[in-house]
Amino acid sequence: MNELAIYLKAGNQLLTGKEEKLKLALANFLSGGHTLIEDVPGVGKTTLVKFFAQIFDLKLSRIQFTNDLLPSDIIGTSIYNSQRQEFNFHQGPLFGDIIMADELNRAPPKTQSALLQAMEEKHITVDGNTYELPQNFHVIATQNPHAQIGTFDLPESQLDRFSLKMEIGYPDEQSTLTMLKNKSQSLEVDVKEKISSQWINTVKKEIENVYVDDALFAYIYRLLDNSRKSDGFPLSNRSGIDLIKVAKSYAFISNEKSVLPEHIQYIFPYVVGHRLVHPGESNIRVEQDKAQALLAQTNVRA
Secondary structure, three states, X not given: OHHHHHXXXXXXXXXXXXXXXXXXXXXXXXXXXXXXXXXXXXXXXXXXXXXXXXXXXXXXXXXXXXXXXXXXXXHEEEEEEXXXXXXXXXXXXXXXXXXXXXXXXXXXXXXXHHHHHHHXXXXXXXXXXXXXXXXXXXXXXXXXXXXXXXXXXXXXXXXXXXXXXXXXXXXXXXXHHHHHHHOOOOOOOOOOOOEOHHHHHHHHHHHHOOEOOHHHHHHHHHHHHHHHHOOOOOOOHHHHHHHHHHHHHHHHHOOOOEOOHHHHHHHHHHHHHHHHOOHHHOOHHHHHHHHHXXXXXXXXXX
């Protein structure tokens, strides 16, 4: 697990005191899911995404979402070649390994929806042709709280594509003082050794072998079932699958050979919170409180 140590050491140079958030982001990446980070401006959302591209030997593609962005600006467009008398497809920034979707909720719903097929199926269909995305395709999106001016709520179908949602939180005293002295929010990190895509692919295969007891599958079912009996949005089967995948990844990077109930309970608010509450009526605190309430009313054992 030397690569994990490299990841956490370098990450803590940028986001001091945020080791758990770094572990959550890594666990979700290794599970094959996508991450949504919601927080106020200036707390390190973009810094975390840039760090991912810097520490892994993968191609970063950054998309700044604005209210005038079109779907073709993300996916790409077909341009007519007069010499060959045919249309040639020119790939957009969505064709990358790590997609940094910065301030996703500043784009209108039509543009947000351009991500749906890519995030679910890892390929894109344009003009009847299907284009495969990279093996380690991963979207890390940032969004500002919905109450801020100029934001559009992400629809439920879009939120359900994100297997994990978290916040960064304000930096601790030492990190804040360093920023103030440097007169910059951008702290540099010296990454001497990148983590290879080969290591990522090897670890993903090892994570598949992390053991999950049948009793935990039953526990997850009860959580899903209880959500469907309570007020608010019922959890989809996709959320249950994401819960298992992220739990296995989190157990692996915690040096555990099997998933424990504590792993499920710890990641549960991050995996399902944003799926329990209507987007226009919530913030990340409300979502996680709703998830904690669901945990409290569900027994680990039948």
